[in-house]
Amino acid sequence: MRPIIDTVEVRIVGEGDRIQLVHGDGGEATRELIEGFFLPRIGSEELRVAGDAVRPGEETDLWMTTDSFVVSPLQFPGGDIGGLAVNGTVNDLAVAGARPRWFSAGFILEEGLPLEVLGTVLDSMGRAARIAGVRVVAADTKVVERGAADGIYINTTGVGTTLRGIDLGPHRVRPGDAVVVTGPVGDHGVAIMAGRAGISFETEVTSDCAPLWPLTGRILEGLGGGVHFMRDPTRGGLATVLGELARAAGCRVTVEEARIPGRPGVRGAAEMLGLDPLYLACEGQAVIVVESARAERVLEIIRSGDGPWDPAIIGRVEEGPVGVSLTTELGGTRPLGPLRGDPLPRIC
Amino acid sequence: MRPIIDTVEVRIVGEGDRIQLVHGDGGEATRELIEGFFLPRIGSEELRVAGDAVRPGEETDLWMTTDSFVVSPLQFPGGDIGGLAVNGTVNDLAVAGARPRWFSAGFILEEGLPLEVLGTVLDSMGRAARIAGVRVVAADTKVVERGAADGIYINTTGVGTTLRGIDLGPHRVRPGDAVVVTGPVGDHGVAIMAGRAGISFETEVTSDCAPLWPLTGRILEGLGGGVHFMRDPTRGGLATVLGELARAAGCRVTVEEARIPGRPGVRGAAEMLGLDPLYLACEGQAVIVVESARAERVLEIIRSGDGPWDPAIIGRVEEGPVGVSLTTELGGTRPLGPLRGDPLPRIC
Numbered sequence: 001m002r003p004i005i006d007t008v009e010v011r012i013v014g015e016g017d018r019i020q021l022v023h024g025d026g027g028e029a030t031r032e033l034i035e036g037f038f039l040p041r042i043g044s045e046e047l048r049v050a051g052d053a054v055r056p057g058e059e060t061d062l063w064m065t066t067d068s069f070v071v072s073p074l075q076f077p078g079g080d081i082g083g084l085a086v087n088g089t090v091n092d093l094a095v096a097g098a099r100p101r102w103f104s105a106g107f108i109l110e111e112g113l114p115l116e117v118l119g120t121v122l123d124s125m126g127r128a129a130r131i132a133g134v135r136v137v138a139a140d141t142k143v144v145e146r147g148a149a150d151g152i153y154i155n156t157t158g159v160g161t162t163l164r165g166i167d168l169g170p171h172r173v174r175p176g177d178a179v180v181v182t183g184p185v186g187d188h189g190v191a192i193m194a195g196r197a198g199i200s201f202e203t204e205v206t207s208d209c210a211p212l213w214p215l216t217g218r219i220l221e222g223l224g225g226g227v228h229f230m231r232d233p234t235r236g237g238l239a240t241v242l243g244e245l246a247r248a249a250g251c252r253v254t255v256e257e258a259r260i261p262g263r264p265g266v267r268g269a270a271e272m273l274g275l276d277p278l279y280l281a282c283e284g285q286a287v288i289v290v291e292s293a294r295a296e297r298v299l300e301i302i303r304s305g306d307g308p309w310d311p312a313i314i315g316r317v318e319e320g321p322v323g324v325s326l327t328t329e330l331g332g333t334r335p336l337g338p339l340r341g342d343p344l345p346r347i348c
Numbered sequence: 349m350r351p352i353i354d355t356v357e358v359r360i361v362g363e364g365d366r367i368q369l370v371h372g373d374g375g376e377a378t379r380e381l382i383e384g385f386f387l388p389r390i391g392s393e394e395l396r397v398a399g400d401a402v403r404p405g406e407e408t409d410l411w412m413t414t415d416s417f418v419v420s421p422l423q424f425p426g427g428d429i430g431g432l433a434v435n436g437t438v439n440d441l442a443v444a445g446a447r448p449r450w451f452s453a454g455f456i457l458e459e460g461l462p463l464e465v466l467g468t469v470l471d472s473m474g475r476a477a478r479i480a481g482v483r484v485v486a487a488d489t490k491v492v493e494r495g496a497a498d499g500i501y502i503n504t505t506g507v508g509t510t511l512r513g514i515d516l517g518p519h520r521v522r523p524g525d526a527v528v529v530t531g532p533v534g535d536h537g538v539a540i541m542a543g544r545a546g547i548s549f550e551t552e553v554t555s556d557c558a559p560l561w562p563l564t565g566r567i568l569e570g571l572g573g574g575v576h577f578m579r580d581p582t583r584g585g586l587a588t589v590l591g592e593l594a595r596a597a598g599c600r601v602t603v604e605e606a607r608i609p610g611r612p613g614v615r616g617a618a619e620m621l622g623l624d625p626l627y628l629a630c631e632g633q634a635v636i637v638v639e640s641a642r643a644e645r646v647l648e649i650i651r652s653g654d655g656p657w658d659p660a661i662i663g664r665v666e667e668g669p670v671g672v673s674l675t676t677e678l679g680g681t682r683p684l685g686p687l688r689g690d691p692l693p694r695i696c
């Protein structure tokens with residue numbers, strides 16, 4: 001939920017002053033809700049800063065992040081809400097340059113939920129936690145009446161510890177830096193939307209749900225200060241992360257469409273569903289901004305990892321008007337603006 | 349959700365192997381669900397140990413706890429879900445002997461929620477955080493369709509830091525120790541159930557929702573090692589905390605009904621609703637087990653605090669068969685068993 005602050009005018013997206021689905025899609029309306037409504041009331045210095053994980057207080061070497069998972073359906077091609085709830089929070093810490101350590105898990109269960117489904121989800125959580133090397137140390141379970149939830153909602157909050165000497169963030173991004181993405185974009189979003197619509201495609205489309213730890217740890221070990229910024233493109237997708245980066249770093253980001261990895265099956269499915277993969281959630285990918293001379297080394301490290309990855313240098317950081325510019329496969333350029341339009345609710 | 353482990357036979361409370369409301373009431377069914385279903389799949393050493401807050405790893409001085417809040421109605425006499433979500437997590441840390449520091453907040457909002465209600469809830473959260481001296485450093489917001497939640501659900505996860513030299517827990521409880529309760533029991537539970545039933549009573553019944561920090565810090569400073577155990581009686585109430593204490597410490601706890609503080613209005617309302625205040629949630633009280641010679645000093649410290657308190661020594665720890673024994677106002681004795689019977693869903 002934690003967008004980079006901008007000077008955009010704050011206005012709650014209207015219709016009788018009620019929460020709408022668009023407030024949850026991770027785009028502009030989410031940002032307006034948070035800046036106009038949440039920050040003035042429960043804001044702290046940490047909440048006002050960019051990034052999905054925060055370092056609470058200079059006196060600690062801790063990082064902390066939280067995410068609630070409301071994905072529908074609970075089980076989808078390539079994963080389920082349990083694995084997603086662990087990996088999503090692992091990844092927020094991993095891209096902050098922190099080692100994920102201790103997790104809490106809060107469950108809201110709907111009356112009537114088959115225990116078999118709960119068991120499968122918990123099995124996935126346990127497996128994902130073991131793979132990422134985190135421990136669930138605190139948990140809570142609430143049950144609500146039939147119709148007051150939709151099966152299972154899970155909150156995970158993760159605490160991680162800082163890697164020594166690592167400083168990541170938009171403040172370190174410089175013109176000339178290379179923009180790397182770890183692998184194909186949009187897989188998770190398309191898998192969920194296809195699963196929900198009950199559509200199956202010739203090519204199987206599965207979520208890329210996977211942990212970015214220990215991958216980011218290996219990248220930071222290998223390149224140290226050469227890595228300037230990392231972020232996982234979840235709600236709002238690659239385009240949203242690039243837009244937030246451009247605003248926060250006060251620079252221009254140019255990317256080439258032809259270089260952005262994407263599975264043909266996912267592109268085709270997205271097209272049929274009327275969706276743009278550049279705005280769809282990934283759940284196992286990262287955008288990494290790195291000194292351009294070290295970018296090839298980052299690709300090597302990613303390729304040696306065991307995950308849904310197929311990395312590419314997709315563009316670079318430039319001086320110039322703040323924003324994101326896409327060079328299309330036909331050679332034209334177009335701005336890659338913020339997500340606007342139909343919300344995609346409950347993607348994670 | 350984190351009960352003390354016992355040797356009770358694990359059996360999921362039946363009816364077609366589905367989640368039922370009784371799994372969420374904090375009593376035996378909750379315990380069976382957690383021990384039979386959650387711990388084998390996502391359990392860690394910390395999750396298996398008693399207590400609402402845990403210390404993740406010996407190498408840190410951190411404590412961590414999580415709670416999801418699904419209380420219905422969102423606003424009730426004496427508070428709302430926002431204040432409850434902060435104080436509930438503050439209190440879990442406070443009774444562990446930790447100073448509450450950094451909080452995360454995860455929101456699940458239902459489409460159609462009036463922004464005015466959200467604003468009031470966030471105001472309460474901000475106020476409660478300031479009073480307890482905690483900062484919300486990470487947050488997340490999800491929106492679900494109308495009918496897939498009930499207004500607002502909030503998860504808070506709190507990280508605290510250990511007070512030096514403090515060791516609390518059932519392992520420190522000794523025969524002869526005094527059992528203290530900070531104030532009247534059952535207020536929160538009755539306020540919620542009355543609010544939900546739309547009943548108003550001659551005497552106003554309000555929730556005791558309040559932070560136990562810095563109170564517990566002052567008690568621990570004042571008595572140091574003389575305090576052996578603290579716990580806040582939320583779901584399942586005073587009787588459940590005493591039962592868990594007796595089992596975990598392997599001792600007998602005897603309490604005198606006449607000494608247990610209770611507001612007459614709450615007792616009367618509970619009786620009309622067919623509820624026993626000893627099993628109803630408090631949200632601003634603690635059970636404190638202390639060396640009997642120091643018990644009066646604890647009462648003095650509590651009385652000097654600013655909260656919904658009116659402390660009393662209600663009983664003591666004895667050798668003898670494990671369990672809780674209540675001396676009634678008529679002079680008889682009866683066992684105070686675990687919560688069984690109609691669940692009280694969404695009390696917190």
